[in-house]
Amino acid sequence: MPAVNLPYMASFWTPAMLEVNLLVFPNLLGALLLGLLVGYERSYHGRAAGMRTYGIVCMASAALTVFAAYPAQWYGGHSLAATLGQGGTDPTRVVQGIVTGVGFLGAGVIMKEGLNISGLTTAASIWASSAIGVMVGVGFYGAAILLSVLSASLMMWGPKLEMRLPSRRAMGVTLTFEPGHEPREVELKKTILGWGFMVAEGSLNISAQQHKVTWQFVMVALRSHPDPSSLFELSRGLKSLSGVDSLHLSHARN
Numbered sequence: 001m002p003a004v005n006l007p008y009m010a011s012f013w014t015p016a017m018l019e020v021n022l023l024v025f026p027n028l029l030g031a032l033l034l035g036l037l038v039g040y041e042r043s044y045h046g047r048a049a050g051m052r053t054y055g056i057v058c059m060a061s062a063a064l065t066v067f068a069a070y071p072a073q074w075y076g077g078h079s080l081a082a083t084l085g086q087g088g089t090d091p092t093r094v095v096q097g098i099v100t101g102v103g104f105l106g107a108g109v110i111m112k113e114g115l116n117i118s119g120l121t122t123a124a125s126i127w128a129s130s131a132i133g134v135m136v137g138v139g140f141y142g143a144a145i146l147l148s149v150l151s152a153s154l155m156m157w158g159p160k161l162e163m164r165l166p167s168r169r170a171m172g173v174t175l176t177f178e179p180g181h182e183p184r185e186v187e188l189k190k191t192i193l194g195w196g197f198m199v200a201e202g203s204l205n206i207s208a209q210q211h212k213v214t215w216q217f218v219m220v221a222l223r224s225h226p227d228p229s230s231l232f233e234l235s236r237g238l239k240s241l242s243g244v245d246s247l248h249l250s251h252a253r254n
Helices: 006-013 015-044 051-069 071-077 081-086 093-105 120-138 143-166 185-194 233-239
Strands: 110-114 117-119 171-178 197-199 205-209 212-221 244-251
Touching: 006 015, 006 071, 006 171, 015 051, 015 071, 015 143, 051 071, 051 093, 051 120, 051 143, 093 120, 120 143, 171 233, 233 244
Parallel strands: none
Antiparallel strands: 110 117, 171 212, 171 244, 197 212, 205 212
């Protein structure tokens, strides 16, 4: 590595380096758009991993892949790639260790509470920050800045975009029935269907304790704007069902 001086610092902003960064830009933008497209399908069905998570991961993966195609421009053109046969260090091996270790760190912020999973976007942003650090480390400053701006913008305005797009809401429901009451699954599903919801296949869990039966399930909207559309209206409707003693209702993202 040469001594740090003005010519060395200027080497990171030469026309050749700027050209490489401009070539990286379309890869990041394309990966972001495709990740958002795939993530929208998950978001539409009320899943926890939605547009932001998929977009950030896809974009960061593209950044880590595309920088490896330009070894001659690493470190402002002072790449160690030519010295690998003479004991030089391969940066891509260092990157493998970084992204693997940061992946475990991101997993620590993912939480599951009942039918809800949270922290996926935070975990994805932590992993993306490692990609930003790698881009800065190899001297692709322009690409690192763009990746930072796109990631921050997606986390700030992504929720507003998701709210404007059509989606099918999912609700986690826990119904506790009065002692001795035996609920009927067919009647319950028929009533919920009239509201524009269906019970998600395989989500029904039935338990009994002290002569009380408890049903736990996820109901998914059949259209983007079901009726009733608010938690308050749904809670009143569920509470009015025959034999319901208590209930717990919340948005479900899993």
